[in-house]
Amino acid sequence: MIATTLSRIEGELGELRIAGSPVEELAGRTTLEELAARLWGRPPQELGEWRARAWHRLRHVLPLARGLAPVDGVRLAVSALPEGPPEAFTAAVAVATAGLLGGERPDPALGHTADFLRMARGAVGTPAEVAALETYLVTVAEHGLNASTFAARVIASTRAGTGAAVAGALGALKGPLHGGAPGPVLDMLDEIGRPDRASEWIADRLRSGERLMGFGHRIYRVRDPRVAVLRAALEGLRRERRDLEARLALADAVEAAALQALARHRPDRRLDTNVEFATALLLEALGFPRESFTAVFAVGRVVGWCGHVLEQERDGRLIRPA
Ligand code: ACO
Numbered sequence: 474m475i476a477t478t479l480s481r482i483e484g485e486l487g488e489l490r491i492a493g494s495p496v497e498e499l500a501g502r503t504t505l506e507e508l509a510a511r512l513w514g515r516p517p518q519e520l521g522e523w524r525a526r527a528w529h530r531l532r533h534v535l536p537l538a539r540g541l542a543p544v545d546g547v548r549l550a551v552s553a554l555p556e557g558p559p560e561a562f563t564a565a566v567a568v569a570t571a572g573l574l575g576g577e578r579p580d581p582a583l584g585h586t587a588d589f590l591r592m593a594r595g596a597v598g599t600p601a602e603v604a605a606l607e608t609y610l611v612t613v614a615e616h617g618l619n620a621s622t623f624a625a626r627v628i629a630s631t632r633a634g635t636g637a638a639v640a641g642a643l644g645a646l647k648g649p650l651h652g653g654a655p656g657p658v659l660d661m662l663d664e665i666g667r668p669d670r671a672s673e674w675i676a677d678r679l680r681s682g683e684r685l686m687g688f689g690h691r692i693y694r695v696r697d698p699r700v701a702v703l704r705a706a707l708e709g710l711r712r713e714r715r716d717l718e719a720r721l722a723l724a725d726a727v728e729a730a731a732l733q734a735l736a737r738h739r740p741d742r743r744l745d746t747n748v749e750f751a752t753a754l755l756l757e758a759l760g761f762p763r764e765s766f767t768a769v770f771a772v773g774r775v776v777g778w779c780g781h782v783l784e785q786e787r788d789g790r791l792i793r794p795a
Pocket of ligand 1 (some may be wrong): 649650651652654683684685686687688689690691692739742744747748749
């Protein structure tokens with residue numbers, strides 16, 4: 474039996490509590506460092522220094538990641554580090570993701586999210602951009618025993634250490650049924666192109682047996698609560714970015730058409746919008762290229778993985794299903 478106290482998901486009700494608080498309460502009010510303190514049972518120590526250390530070590534490793542998907546480049550980078558505390562891997566995932574995108578040197582004086590955005594884009598983000606990214610990273614930091622976290626726990630249960638657990642979790646996160654969906658969500662929007670083409674495109678895909686990316690969830694039987702949180706963060710950006718209007722209008726039309734079509738397609742199974750749909754819109758608005766979305770997801774989720782490694786090492790035994 475494997476269980477966690479780090480978060481609680483009520484799939485029928487569409488409720489998520491992380492470290493005891495509803496996700497709606499954390500979003501916009503809590504930094505990733507503050508959430509890490511609650512998930513790890515102690516505040517992160519010198520995360521900025523760990524970013525600087527990771528940068529020095531990884532600048533010789535990241536050139537080897539050329540040609541790989543960014544999330545695979547991050548896995549390569551994590552595998553090249555010696556064992557260390559959760560800070561080492563939280564820093565490394567951010568530095569490696571940013572390094573594969575732009576690669577500015579870390580500024581240990583900045584908050585983790587602000588520095589990650591600055592390193593990745595080569596310029597400091599506006600307060601609204603940093604706030605939107607912080608909301609995203611906090612919202613996706615922890616989500617129970619999902620596939621990547623479960624992979625991390627199996628590895629931690631062998632006492633292999635945090636680095637091995639994070640590397641394994643990155644492997645599980647990559648798949649399109651888990652953390653690899655948001656890039657394909659944008660491909661879908663691009664292919665549809667115009668709101669009035671949404672219904673036909675979607676019906677066609679469902680007829681040929683394909684899944685719609687950004688919809689459905691193993692646990693939630695209603696809308697994933699993280700969708701509303703991320704859409705609210707997007708509203709913050711929309712106020713200063715008129716260029717987002719057309720994209721968001723298309724996304725609204727596609728979401729509405731998809732929900733109608735899915736209800737007809739599977740009347741027995743409620744399939745609703747999941748976090749990846751809103752993630753795609755938010756990360757695109759922040760200027761991240763779509764192929765990097767899974768790696769950016771890991772920048773937040775690594776905090777949860779580390780919390781699970783600590784919990785497993787403290788309370789768990791070897792995980793060995795019959
Ligand atoms: N589009 C079309 N049909 C779907 C979808 C979808 N998005 N999701 C589920 N279904 C269908 C399945 O084909 C399946 O049909 P079958 O029984 O005839 O094979 C049935 O609904 C099963 O539904 P569930 O049991 O609810 O789905 P499951 O738990 O197996 O899968 C998953 C959940 C993987 C998320 C699925 O909904 C999916 O593939 N969605 C698209 C990919 C996606 O958005 N992934 C991100 C998930 S969020 C995250 O991991 C962070």
